[in-house]
Amino acid sequence: MDTINSRAILDGINHPTFILNVSNEIVAANKTFQNRVGMNEADIMGSKCFKLVHGEECGKALKDCPMQMILDGEIKETVEKMMETVDGYCMIACTPIFDEAGNLSRVMHLTIDRNGANDECPRYKKLHHELLENPMVPVFTSNLNGDILFANNAMAKMFGYNDAEDLKKNKVTNHYKNVEDRSLLIEQLFEDGTLNDYELDAVDVAGNTLKLILGAVLKNGMISGMFMDITAKKISEVQLKESEKRYRALYSSMNEAVSINKLVYSKENIPIDYEIVDVNPAFEEITGLSREYCVSKMVSELSKLEKPPYFEIYSKVIETGVPTRFETYFDLLDKYFDISVFYLSNDMFVTVSEDITERKKSEDKIKASLKEKEVLLQEIHHRVKNNMQIISSLLNLQTKYVGGDEVALDVLKESQNRVTSMAMIHEKLYQSHDFMHVEIGEYIEKLVNDLLYSYAVPKDQIVPHVEYDDIELNIETSIPCGLIISELVSNSLKYAFPDGKTGKITVSLRCHGEGYLLVVGDDGVGLPENLEFTRTDSLGLELVNNLVDQVDGTIELDKRCGTKFIIKFRELEYKKRM
Template identity: 40%
Template sequence: MLTDGEDELSSLAESINGMLSRIETSQDQLKKSELEFRSLVELANNSIILTDSKGKIILWNKSAQRMFRYSENEILGKPISILFPDEYHESYQKVMDNPYNSANSQNMGIICDSYGFKKDKSRIMVEISHISWKIKKEKFYCAIIRDTTDSKQAENEIKESLREKEALLMEIHHRVKNNMQIISSLLSLQSRYIKDKDAFEVFKESQNRVKSMAMIHERLYNSKGLAKIDFAGYIKNLVDDLFDSYGVNHDDVKIDISADKIFLNADTAIPVGLIINELVTNSLKYAFPAENSDHEENRIYIKFHRNNKNILLVVGDTGIGLPEDVDLQHSETLGLRLIRSLVDQINGTVELRGNGQTEFRIIFTQIEQNSPVNN
């Protein structure tokens, strides 16, 4: 039979044994957690570097060794500053001054681009994701580093290739525009020797068609992307040029343009520009005969708007209208045949509305570059 003293001693021994067992279990769990952590660090593809509050390296994984060529024995205890240029240290200090915590979560994983120095002082481009935290009064810093030398070099090569192609494309647009202007000038010079009025009109119309295409290439040459133009601005310039070509005063025939800011590529802009050229030319030549002196009612209007996934182009006038027997789909006149052909090129539909005036409504979608079109 145990005495009271022996009973207390037995209870104390059991408590001590229990405490020792829990300590041993905690240590085993700590060792297991440390092993898991080190395994993750060592198996990581990116370099992982850990420093103390003084910037001395206290952890260095195998990927860091392969990247910077320092062994663990050579680098531990050395300042992290030997690996990076001076400008990196500003970012490092900012991270150290703002350690991560639950109330400061925006400082988690700050990323910066820099370059690093290998053991032989050669340079590599790197992307650094870094963070700091505080345990009691001690600050720690961790950097996860990815070598971006190859990707940066590939990126620079792509940028250089794009610059060369942009320069080539600019030169192409410039030369096409110049060649078309030469053709237009030749047509203009040749037309001076033509006595027949009908033949003269044919030359003038051909000249305006060439100029409408030249204006596309001029705008492409001056555009930022070289591939698309702001078509609303092009419409205004084209119409002004046609008014000048036919000597029409804006006081005699009003022009109303309502156009959304829509960018068209060359494959779409050229046929659409030619369509507007044909329709406005037709209005200027035939819609307002000299005997129609009511200038207040003389008006040409153009609408250019998005219509769901399509684009709506409306060109009309308040003139005398087309003859009643005109059949848009079967007419053999050059102008209407050309309009039908151009509408087919942009996979569009065209509708002619009368009611004493003339209005063409064309719905189309933008042609994707290099996509086939109807012939």
């Protein structure tokens, strides 16, 4: 960089700035620094920086001095640090400058007073870091006609050129998005002599818009300065504003009541309350409280309660950071709410409350209606069972009038058993949890025992053995299944054990793949060899075959040891009745 550009850049910085050589001697200083130390540049040249700025306790005497660390080769990038000077504290930024061979040749030292740090420090720290961390900061010198007298490669790269020589073939005015902006810029330079943080729109060689910050000085008819490309930052700001706009629109248009809250602590640092930071329009509508009235008020004050509502829940969300959701009845508003709680930061949390009062009322009506239907269905099953028991009793009475006709007596008894098996299904249904399914295992046990009692089987002659899985069947399947068991067990009781022969009757119902496996058998005398059970005049076996078809099942007969019927079936689907 030539002397003109170096001087122009230094004078364009409005914070005390100087440049050191590797011997820790000041070789250049801007006017702001000269005014700061009360010396002219001629007197400053060759001085050690710490004698002018920090007093004698600096340099090697101060181990963490960033300037000395750069000179010693410990750091090769910009360092920012708050340090004590002879007249107070200040923020300093030290940047190494390397020559073409990569060797340290200079160090730039920039100072920001502590008193101005609150407003200027973040902005200048960022600007300084962006400009100087990379030694190739876009730097230029031009005349008032727009001819580029000097530009470095960083400047060329920023505008899309291969190198600085290509850039210098063009005028500065070619890269102003609005040419009139240059006239305003020059006018201000004539007025003030310098520009700091001057924002302007430029275009690169491809016509793309660049958002730039310019620091420049006008001297002897030449403008010298440096740029910082803030295009990405501006795009981010626009995107952030759009995002905030969308968030605000969503926040304002939500139907749920949204409240942003902050936990409040006592002097002993114990959480005691929470205040409302902001609410959306839906919150105002649902609660009847205006935003102006709510914001900045303690919730205990708003609710007129000693302890704010749901305080433990909200405190736990802040403590753990884990969101939660719960339903509640809020008696102060006489409403039900579905509340979601989220942790934000710094003891702040958000509640999103949906008014579910109408839904709760509808649910209560549905529950009441279902309860009525359950009672009605229970009563229907109970009455059907009672009616079937009456039919069974009538059949039992009828047996007294058939005299010694064994055939008629047997028919009546079988009919009575069939009615009883169906009555038991309805008895189980009105005792079940949903009035639609029967716990089939308990039903089978009771059915077999009732059949033993019906046929007056002596206690020790025939032993029932019932096995089953935990199975529930609907009424469409339970009734035919019960009748099949009733018919097959009745046949065993009547024919398998003649002349008081002892034995065992087995009934097993197990899960089998996607269906069920029913086995009914005995170890009695067995069926006649010439009997084909699928084609018989026996009403009982004919009924069994029809019932197996009804449940879309298959039936097999095993006669190797007594009689064993093996039936595979699936639960029937409920078919809506017209």
